[in-house]
Amino acid sequence: MNAPHIDPMVFRSVMGCFLTGVTIVTSAGEAGLTGLTANSFTSVSVKPCQILVCIKSESVTGATIRECGYFAVNLLA
Secondary structure, three states: OOOOOOOHHHHHHHHHHOOOOOEEEEEEEOOEEEEEEEOOEEEEEOOOOEEEEOOOOOOHHHHHHHHHOOOEEEEOO
16 A cells, blocks of 8 residues: 655655564454454555555455555554
């Protein structure tokens, strides 16, 4: 997903500090909030700011993301 409101230099700085680790991917749909942990997360592009996160297509969170069209990623320390 493209997030044009994110400053590319801030995005680059944040992603440069996240070498590897665990992320929490969340979304909200008609059924409520859903989420999962993912370690398959990386930046793809700075301009435009794009990320890649791998989610099993049959997962509830994947279905919710497709339904509502958005998601959030939280980087854990």
